[in-house]
Amino acid sequence: MTTIKHHISDEILTGYAAGVLPEAFDLAVATHLSLCDECRARAMALEAVGGAVLEETETAEMAPGALDAVLARVAGTAPEAPPAAQPGTVRRKDSVLPMPLAEYAGGSLDKVAWRSVGGGVMQAVVARGDDGATARLLYIPGGTEVPDHSHHGLEMTLVLDGAFCDRGQRYGRGDVQIADETVDHTPVAEPGAACICLAVTEGRLKFSGLLPRLAQPFLRI
Template sequence: MNIKHHPTDQTLMDYASGTMSQAMELLVATHMTVCPHCRDKVAEFETMGGAVLENVTRMEMADHSLDHVMAMLERETANENPAVQELPMTRRIAVGESITGSAMPSIPTPLVKFLPDNVLSLEDVPWKTLAPGVKHFQLKSVESKGTVRLMKIAPGVSIPDHGHHGHEMTLLLKGSYIDDIGRFRAGDVADLDDDVDHQPIADTAEECICLIATDAPMKFSGFLPKLLQPFFGI
């Protein structure tokens, strides 16, 4: 798969450190299923983060190692049955096995648990009409901070011109679209902030299906999209 557009380094660092919302995390994990480049980048950031944490821990121990150890022993002996404290999981969504073929899998592994059990391919998704030529399906089980949805755009149809009140990422799962930034094909990610306005137009050859994650509502310029926005949660 010839992927030309990737998440920014900052986005991948946030993923590696576990500081992004589940909506964004799901999209990055899905992209990494088909992108060895970003898997390697995240592995590098995780290694760097581990090294920094180790150095900080050593510095703290060097400053007051005896006091630190004695305080820990006193806390443990004060409680006959100390509770086991587990570190929080860095990430909650598994990337899954890397796919090295030339095509996107029918349902990438990270998406499986967020879709109805009877959905075996993207064509099985219970789509809801958003506008003529545009359908969507919101993944309900994702945590409340941010939204993530699948969107299907008919050939040649455009999404209304819009900006963003925050961070928006779009992962192409099937087909392609073009906007002011460039052409995006299956596997590509558009990683956008509130400085970008665009109007994606699906190519005429086939329908375009994408995964879209946002941490704030879109900012539409037209009256009708603004009017309908609260009803569709976009």
Template sequence: MSIRHHVSDDLLVSYAAGSLSEGWSLLVATHLALCPRCRSRNRSAEAIGGWMLDCAGAEPVATGSLASVMARITDANPLQSQQRGCAESTPCSHDLPEPLRGYAGGELAELGWRRVGFTAARVEIKTGDPETQVRLLRFPPGMEVPEHGHGGRELTLILFGSLHDGGCVFERGDVADVDETVEHTPKAGPETGCVCLAVTNSPLRFRSLALRLVRPILGI
């Protein structure tokens, strides 16, 4: 597996700092589970963050701060802790790498896929993040997603097969990163189709009036 399209510096730095929201973090952590290069980049970002903390001046600590921090650790979502650890380990042999497998609740064949249109399918991934929508998408070979734009950012991590978009081919582990300046018609690979993890912070904007009307029903 040769990954050519990686997570951006801004996402990786925010992830390393712990300031990235859960939906984006899930995609970044899953990419890290597949990508040795970005695991190395993440370690560098964490080391720089640690150095900056070491260089910062001491601040007075309020009474009860230790108890507050310990309570937050105790109440933390175990999957969030899991995603940090799995990003540093060798990817497992399951259909889905952790932490995504834990969030999805099993292997691809075990999930409750819902049809989108006639041939595509989706699985909604629940998080505690109100900022983003997270879903698994499955497209059959050669399917072209109708032309659309975005009201915000969209990250797409390819898990199986390939996705062709704007002259680029995205394969397993690759991340496609688009924003409101992009209108496109991505197409699933002609032989294998595509399964991907998509995270957005705004609904898609379809050119077709019919698709705009049914978009809420399709859940995209």
């Protein structure tokens, strides 16, 4: 049974299905999908629509690589799929980090290269693209404010363990908070256990404003 209440927006899920998101955001969406049956079904429906559109046209204007990415996703062989385990290594399932994310973070939570950022808070960058979009793991002690709110562009926060509260809402494992610079917010980890989350931010290149246009050829909307 899923208890996820806060999901991926239509706009971002469409961008994911069209293969136009920066890698850091792709990672956060894929991680949410691994925890959320509801969004996984929505993504599969979008990918099916996109696949049908691509089959009937060869002239759709798309971002470079988007066609390959969509076709690969439809075929279930995404090129960004994590490499297979090294021969001889035993990969055990991590209870906090779902598989797409665990591959980026060294395999499991105890392998994460945390760096202290003060106040008991720790972070570890797990993906940063040429576009500047960055995915980082955050470890926030219970009762502590979630730091590093640059408020430059879109940010997406996915809870992996524990919970935080913000603007009267509670975000637990699997929940996603999507915010931009227009949202003045102060997430605070719930008292008690630490909150571990994946926080993704845009870089200098703001894709969020372009998203409707990027996804347009994909869905012909």
